[in-house]
Amino acid sequence: MSEEMRIIENKPLDSVKHCLVGMPDTGLTGMIAVSQIVESMKLHEIGHIESDLLPPVMVIHDGEPKLPIRFFGDSNLTVLTSETPIGTRAIAPLSRSLTAWAVKKKVEMLVSVSGIAVQNRMEIQIPQVFGVATNEKGKKRLKEVEIQVLEEGFMVGPHAMIIRESLSKGLTNVVLLAQSHSGYPDPGAAASAINAVNKLLNLKVDVKKLLEDAEEIRVKTRELMQRTTKSFEGMAKTQEQELPAMYG
Amino acid sequence: MFKSFDDIEREIDEAFEGLISSRPMWDSSTGRLEPLIQVTESLDKIVVTMDLPLVRKEDIHLTVEEKHLSLEAPLARCVKYARWGTHSDCKFSSFYTVVNLPTRVNPDEAKAKFLNGVLSVELPKTVKGKKINVE
Numbered sequence: 001m002s003e004e005m006r007i008i009e010n011k012p013l014d015s016v017k018h019c020l021v022g023m024p025d026t027g028l029t030g031m032i033a034v035s036q037i038v039e040s041m042k043l044h045e046i047g048h049i050e051s052d053l054l055p056p057v058m059v060i061h062d063g064e065p066k067l068p069i070r071f072f073g074d075s076n077l078t079v080l081t082s083e084t085p086i087g088t089r090a091i092a093p094l095s096r097s098l099t100a101w102a103v104k105k106k107v108e109m110l111v112s113v114s115g116i117a118v119q120n121r122m123e124i125q126i127p128q129v130f131g132v133a134t135n136e137k138g139k140k141r142l143k144e145v146e147i148q149v150l151e152e153g154f155m156v157g158p159h160a161m162i163i164r165e166s167l168s169k170g171l172t173n174v175v176l177l178a179q180s181h182s183g184y185p186d187p188g189a190a191a192s193a194i195n196a197v198n199k200l201l202n203l204k205v206d207v208k209k210l211l212e213d214a215e216e217i218r219v220k221t222r223e224l225m226q227r228t229t230k231s232f233e234g235m236a237k238t239q240e241q242e243l244p245a246m247y248g
Numbered sequence: 249m250f251k252s253f254d255d256i257e258r259e260i261d262e263a264f265e266g267l268i269s270s271r272p273m274w275d276s277s278t279g280r281l282e283p284l285i286q287v288t289e290s291l292d293k294i295v296v297t298m299d300l301p302l303v304r305k306e307d308i309h310l311t312v313e314e315k316h317l318s319l320e321a322p323l324a325r326c327v328k329y330a331r332w333g334t335h336s337d338c339k340f341s342s343f344y345t346v347v348n349l350p351t352r353v354n355p356d357e358a359k360a361k362f363l364n365g366v367l368s369v370e371l372p373k374t375v376k377g378k379k380i381n382v383e
Contacts, residue, residue, distance in 0.1 A: 122297075122363045183286050184299035184366065215365065218301035219327050219340075222284050223273050 005097035009047040016105040024228040027180030029115030032190035047071040053090040085231035095161035112159040115180025127179035129196040134173045145199040185221040187214035280344040312355040317347040
């Protein structure tokens with residue numbers, strides 16, 4: 001495990017079946033989706049990540065100081081999320097540590113949830129979700145649950161580095177990408193992403209409350225969205241919206 | 249080569265935008281929130297989009313001048329931050345912003361639409377590129 005990133009478990013788990021990751025990224029889609037899953041399934045906090053590479057930020061909840069990147073759940077489903085954007089310097093060490101931890105915990109499937117920016121998002125009522133898998137097991141599962149595979153494109157950010165590390169470690173990593181606004185919080189995209197997670201991991205998380213609260217969530221996550229957009233500047237995030245060079 | 253006044257004005261605006269992005273997007277004394285904004289520029293127009301959740305189309309007050317766009321829009325209901333920081337009961341009731349445009353536009357030809365809580369304003373540029381014949 002990378003010494004630069006320390007995963008601290010309050011009570012170490014022997015194994016973890018599924019691990020779900022949602023960081024501040026395009027449309028805050030992944031973060032909103034996994035936060036809703038944590039709330040809906042009433043998952044308890046089980047650990048956090050410490051590192052000098054992370055911003056000097058602590059968050060206060062119910063009077064308790066907390067690290068911004070925390071784990072929730074149990075040995076069946078563990079969820080990792082962050083309340084602050086992951087800076088460019090921290091992405092690679094975090095991805096190395098997370099995937100090493102997942103291998104150690106014998107994780108069957110590491111699922112990253114994120115958004116993929118689409119120019120006409122304003123006109124889309126129900127965003128579509130695309131999947132990318134690191135191996136045949138992941139691809140087979142995407143096919144079984146009828147999630148369309150992303151055939152061509154670029155991925156930039158934490159989920160891209162988690163894919164790279166999963167490939168090198170032989171870990172099954174599936175990335176779910178919901179069509180999202182690029183710079184606005186997108187609870188609608190998060191709802192589509194949750195529905196895809198439900199199918200992929202056989203969960204039953206209801207998105208009704210998320211959709212009812214969508215406008216208030218959009219108001220209350222403006223500043224995190226702005227900070228996240230700012231953090232994209234150091235990682236060529238706009239490449240995700242470029243047309244790939246294709247030959248033949 | 250000397251910079252044009254428009255270039256100098258644009259650099260000042262960009263520096264100002266940098267300062268703006270590091271300050272809070274709210275003012276509890278007026279109950280105003282600042283919306284998230286994206287500005288894109290093409291050859292002949294500037295498109296400004298804003299995320300305006302909890303806003304009704306008929307309540308949007310939008311004005312455009314050659315170099316600025318102003319928006320004020322009340323929220324359909326107040327947004328409260330009951331336990332945030334040192335503010336015991338923080339309430340917000342409207343969005344307000346003034347956007348500095350990167351170049352001059354023709355306000356008479358501006359078009360706006362509001363769909364799913366996102367406002368999009370198309371602003372044709374005043375000075376368009378001169379067509380050059382290719383030999």
